[in-house]
Amino acid sequence: MTASQPDFWRGVRDAVPIMIAVAPFGLLFGALAAENGMTPFEATLMSATVYAGASQMVGIELFGADIAPWIIVFSILAVNFRHVLYSATMGQTIGSYSRLQKALAFALMTDPQFATTEQKAEKGAATPFAWYLGLALPVYALWVAEAWLGAVFGSLIDDPAAYAIDFLLPLYFLGMVMGFRGRANWLPVVAASAVASVAAYHFVGSPWHVSLGGLAGVVVAAIIGVRPGHKLVV
Amino acid sequence: MAVSTTIWVILGAAVATYLTRVGGHAVLSRFERIPPRVEAALNAVPAAVLTAIVAPYAVFFGLAEAITIAAAIVLALRLPTLAMLGLCWALVWVLRQAI
Numbered sequence: 001m002t003a004s005q006p007d008f009w010r011g012v013r014d015a016v017p018i019m020i021a022v023a024p025f026g027l028l029f030g031a032l033a034a035e036n037g038m039t040p041f042e043a044t045l046m047s048a049t050v051y052a053g054a055s056q057m058v059g060i061e062l063f064g065a066d067i068a069p070w071i072i073v074f075s076i077l078a079v080n081f082r083h084v085l086y087s088a089t090m091g092q093t094i095g096s097y098s099r100l101q102k103a104l105a106f107a108l109m110t111d112p113q114f115a116t117t118e119q120k121a122e123k124g125a126a127t128p129f130a131w132y133l134g135l136a137l138p139v140y141a142l143w144v145a146e147a148w149l150g151a152v153f154g155s156l157i158d159d160p161a162a163y164a165i166d167f168l169l170p171l172y173f174l175g176m177v178m179g180f181r182g183r184a185n186w187l188p189v190v191a192a193s194a195v196a197s198v199a200a201y202h203f204v205g206s207p208w209h210v211s212l213g214g215l216a217g218v219v220v221a222a223i224i225g226v227r228p229g230h231k232l233v234v
Numbered sequence: 235m236a237v238s239t240t241i242w243v244i245l246g247a248a249v250a251t252y253l254t255r256v257g258g259h260a261v262l263s264r265f266e267r268i269p270p271r272v273e274a275a276l277n278a279v280p281a282a283v284l285t286a287i288v289a290p291y292a293v294f295f296g297l298a299e300a301i302t303i304a305a306a307i308v309l310a311l312r313l314p315t316l317a318m319l320g321l322c323w324a325l326v327w328v329l330r331q332a333i
Binding site: 049201 | 257
């Protein structure tokens with residue numbers, strides 16, 4: 001164990017920039033969850049077990065509306081489906097971990113966790129399990145604590161629309177979409193989803209614009225495909 | 235105490251999300267390489283779903299909201315997400331008072 005301690009602390013150092021970037025969004029999640037009627041316990045439970053920012057925001061957006069539970073679960077699943085690609089790639093990078101270590105490593109795998117691990121491996125740096133935990137655990141602890149903190153303070157605000165807090169979620173999603181713009185097929189995917197979503201919202205009604213709009217973008221991406229040897233961009 | 239629907243949805247989402255995290259390694263790694271169209275489709279899912287959630291806000295929710303969404307797209311090209319979020323939050327608040 002003593003041999004792996006320097007690796008752990010090397011991971012913690014690498015976690016600092018991630019924590020700075022993530023910190024405001026952990027609090028924002030807690031506060032918006034409270035605005036949408038979640039208790040601090042529920043918000044904290046969601047951060048601790050789902051542990052995927054964008055999808056948690058999608059969850060609270062849909063909790064606010066009168067939507068069947070399975071559609072909410074399905075929408076969260078859809079947003080998190082990208083993990084399948086990360087997992088296939090990172091599984092090779094952490095191939096030397098034991099089964100149990102892999103099971104835990106994947107539970108803590110987020111966009112920045114994946115990106116940092118792959119960057120290190122690409123530079124030829126070692127990515128042992130102790131380092132991985134050092135990178136992942138502080139971010140996880142921060143994220144879970146912030147959900148509780150944000151929800152406790154968020155529940156003190158009584159009229160979200162008066163402060164335009166209701167519009168923070170769509171803006172956050174838009175920011176995420178713009179953040180993905182380096183990905184393959186981004187513009188055609190986003191254009192197709194936007195048009196299909198607006199049409200579905202008008203002709204079919206909410207919440208079907210989410211599934212139908214999303215489906216349109218995915219179909220367009222599948223038709224275009226990717227170049228062989230294309231690199232996965234987070 | 236009965237467990238609320240919210241708790242069940244959270245736990246269901248947690249299980250589904252964990253399956254996406256282990257699933258790629260467990261299933262896709264059996265393939266020599268992921269078929270390009272499957273990879274393109276999977277890679278497009280988050281941008282597609284999040285766009286589908288946002289798009290109606292630009293069209294059906296009023297002028298202040300439409301202007302703010304347009305401003306947010308331009309600002310996001312130049313600024314970090316958090317800066318865009320702060321500016322557009324102020325913008326939609328001001329526009330709602332003005333319009």
